[in-house]
Every structure is written in structure tokens, then in C-alpha cells.
Amino acid sequence: MIFHFGLFLGFQLVGEILARTLSLNLPGPVVGMILLAALLLLQPRIGHAIEKTATGFLSHLSLLFVPAGVGVVQYLDQVSDIGLPLAAALVGSTVLSIAAGALTFKYVNRVRGVPDETPE
Known part of the structure; x- marks a missing residue:
């Protein structure tokens, strides 16, 4: 679970770096989410592996x-x-x-x- 959460944060970090480096008009977390979605489309088995962590995270999203x-x-x-x-x-x-x-x-x-x- 911690590895999967680290994966989410890693994609957010990469998205933030790309957005700032390339001066994109998109927020870094959105760029990271697009990259994660692309990965999940290319490797569906990763989606199955992180499904439980993602569901648990989404159940507490209201705290944000x-x-x-x-x-x-x-x-x-x-x-x-x-x-x-x-x-x-x-x-x-x-x-x-x-x-x-x-x-x-x-x-x-x-x-x-x-x-x-x-x-x-």
C-alpha cells in the first residue's frame, strides 16, 4: 500500500516538474494524472495492483x-x-x-x- 501511494505521489512530482520546466498551462498534478492514466492504459495489470489502494484513498478524499x-x-x-x-x-x-x-x-x-x- 505504501509503495502504491508512493507511486501516486511520484507521478504528481513528475507532473509538477514537467509543468514547471515546460511552462505548461496545466497544473502539475493534472500532468501527473495524465501520465498515470497513460501508464494504466499501456499496462492494465498495474491498475489491478493499485486498485485497492486507490479505492481506499478515494474513500477519504472528502478530507481534502x-x-x-x-x-x-x-x-x-x-x-x-x-x-x-x-x-x-x-x-x-x-x-x-x-x-x-x-x-x-x-x-x-x-x-x-x-x-x-x-x-x-
């Missing part, structure tokens, strides 16, 4: 939102000034994300030849 919540409370006066535009942006981006996902799902099904089962 605690610092963000503390930040919101700390700057509550500023958040209250921009609350309405912020709420509109959150709701709008959520709706657009769901729509984009649904349309992508329908497109992939059409390309794969899966019949559309939308109720009439």
Missing part, C-alpha cells in the same frame, strides 16, 4: 475539502460580496458539465452503434 472550507469561512466577507455571481457560475457550470457529459455519452453510443433508448 476541509482546507477549502476553512478558506471560505476565513474570507466570508469577500464571499458575501460576490455570492450571487459565484452561485450563478457554480450552477451554470454544473448544468453545462452535465449537458456536455450527456451529449458525449449519446455521441459515443451512436459511434459504437448502440441504439438510442430515449423514451418518447
Whole structure:
């Protein structure tokens, strides 16, 4: 388990190094996640090996939102000034994300030849 966690952190570190060295417009952890995804596509057995560790890590992912919540409370006066535009942006981006996902799902099904089962 510690080896697998070290693997995750190693990919994050490599991504951070690449992002800073190459002046990429992507955060280092995202670059590392892309590299890890590429590795898992090339070597599926690695995915099976790290599955238990990844599942355990994801079950505690909500703990990472605690610092963000503390930040919101700390700057509550500023958040209250921009609350309405912020709420509109959150709701709008959520709706657009769901729509984009649904349309992508329908497109992939059409390309794969899966019949559309939308109720009439």
C-alpha cells in the first residue's frame, strides 16, 4: 500500500516538474494524472495492483475539502460580496458539465452503434 501511494505521489512530482520546466498551462498534478492514466492504459495489470489502494484513498478524499472550507469561512466577507455571481457560475457550470457529459455519452453510443433508448 505504501509503495502504491508512493507511486501516486511520484507521478504528481513528475507532473509538477514537467509543468514547471515546460511552462505548461496545466497544473502539475493534472500532468501527473495524465501520465498515470497513460501508464494504466499501456499496462492494465498495474491498475489491478493499485486498485485497492486507490479505492481506499478515494474513500477519504472528502478530507481534502476541509482546507477549502476553512478558506471560505476565513474570507466570508469577500464571499458575501460576490455570492450571487459565484452561485450563478457554480450552477451554470454544473448544468453545462452535465449537458456536455450527456451529449458525449449519446455521441459515443451512436459511434459504437448502440441504439438510442430515449423514451418518447
